[in-house]
Amino acid sequence: MRMTRLFGHTLREAPADAELASHRLLLRGGFVDQLASGIYSYMPLGWRTKRRVEQIVREEMDRTGAQEVLLPAIHPLELWERSGRDRAFGDTLFVVNDRRERKLVLAPTHEEAITRLFTDHARSYRDLPVTLYQIQTKFRDEARPRGGLVRVREFTMKDAYSFDLDDAGLDASYDAMFEAYRRIFARAGVPTIAAEADSGAIGGKGSQEFLFLTEAGEDTVLLCECGYAANAEKAEFLRPAVPAEEPLPMEEVATPGTTTIDALTELLDVPAAKTAKAVFYTATWPDERSAPVFAVLRGDLQVNEVKLANALAEGGGPPQLRAMTDLEARGAGLVTGYASPVGLAGPDGGKAGLRVVADLSIPDSPNLVAGANREGFHLRNVNHGRDWEATVVADIALAEPGHRCARCSTAAGGDGGRTLRAERAIELGHVFRLGRLYTEAFESKVLDEQGAQRVPTMGCYGIGIDRIVASAVEAHHDADGIAWPASLAPYDVHLVALGASRDAEVGAEADALFEELRAAGLTVLYDDRDESPGVKFADADLMGLPLRMTVSSRNRKEGAVELQRRAGGEAERVPRDAVVARAAELHASELAALDGPAPS
């Protein structure tokens, strides 16, 4: 491609709205353009890179034996009502009306559509196992798009779905996808870790995310040196231990004006771990039932709302949780600041369908200070099991840096374990063991070898294509611009002709190299503009092609052409006759360095 013909120009200054390096550089380099909040166009350079990402994904999917399909992006709303996920997605779902006022969904994901397709066409165990995938546009009306391409409302996802007869089959399909994902991210030049994750609106039992660790990320992951890694919404940890004590008699104590844990620990001179805190929510389940929720944790811990919602899953799944306002809490008979589980709860769910959920820390912590349900008073020596009983006891606490790792601390006998640290991350992929959630909803059945009807079990596997593009830039850039991994660069070589308008020989040599490089199988962006050297070099640095080849009068006098790798290192002066071969060699070695782990 000749730059004089390339659509789009570099910008010297980035639009003020762009904060992330990837966003700024992709805009400045002329790779993408923003149309609306969370909605972007790809320009010629950006589109080439995106297609290279897709091609890597496609090759690795095909390598596993998965088959590519294309499902519709627009679905009848009824399809979503059948699984109940129209409500699970809620406002995130884009819904449009057709001319007959029939409601259509702009699909945010495709479990329903693929299960429908599978159910219509799979007849027997002979059709299994099968994994289908597509690379397609998804629509999600995110509450807050952010970070350039990191969180957008229209994006491209590779989504794959596996169907197996039994759990062993699902495990094999899942492992094959997991392995393919490792190869994909390695080939794309984006370092990732696999972390345990919550399944969220997708459902199912057990999922892992592929995360790129970066300050630019919006997820928080907790990590341990032992290798444990989990999204903060899922991460497990060991509660800081409190000394065992005999239960003491419960007594009321006056605590006027003491409505926070901080104030309470100061007034009574007790550590936060000797107090119980209460947090109130209104839960609304997918079937539209709703009830008040009273969450009780030790005072030194925070609520993890994802865990709490999962602990409250009933029928249609986990509820949506909304923190109660003071007014609502009072309306529900709670004395805010002095609320207490004592006298409220019962294993039967208590009054008015109230759910009292106690964190795991509560039964293990004797003689806590809790509210008295009376303005200005708390209770000392409150003991779960003696003084009150939770509806559910579950892990509902947020893991925080400094907490002890649940995995290696347990392995070390409960003591020698290490502590967790937190990092920010971008979620690039997510793999789920779905189970029979959707195949049951769509009454999907195949005959097994004995001729009996069986409901297949599913896995689903997503990759954010646009996020790989953004993450590759986050991982590979410097003050001057992007340094694309050789596997993703829009072109392999940036051919720069200096002063061709004055020295026709330079122009002729650059023209010849343009042809020769392409004949050698390399893709080339040829800067044939009449610009000063500074402008050309600055643009080359910004656009970030892996290899820059410079033709100039100076080089020509030595019979040489200059090669410079964008990733760094000294420039090489290579004899004119050898330079195309040298460029091909450098390109091949950069690509080889990115080749992923061998398939296992």
Place this chain on the structure above:
RNA sequence: CGGGGAGUGGCGCAGUCUGGCAGCGCACCUGACUGGGGGUCAGGAGGUCGCAGGUUCAAAUCCUGUCUCCCCGACCA
């Protein structure tokens, strides 16, 4: 949805408080010079000042409403 910020030519910004001919830098077009890290000079083109209404002799500027975008939080494969 809560909090904060911003809308002036393609990009970055000044002007708004205190109403009085819409400006600057970059980019763009023409010409000349220059020629290895965003060079110089000369001459140009390009703007309903987000939108609507109001106040005024006069509105980018004051008032009211509204839309959009960004950041933090809530939310979120």
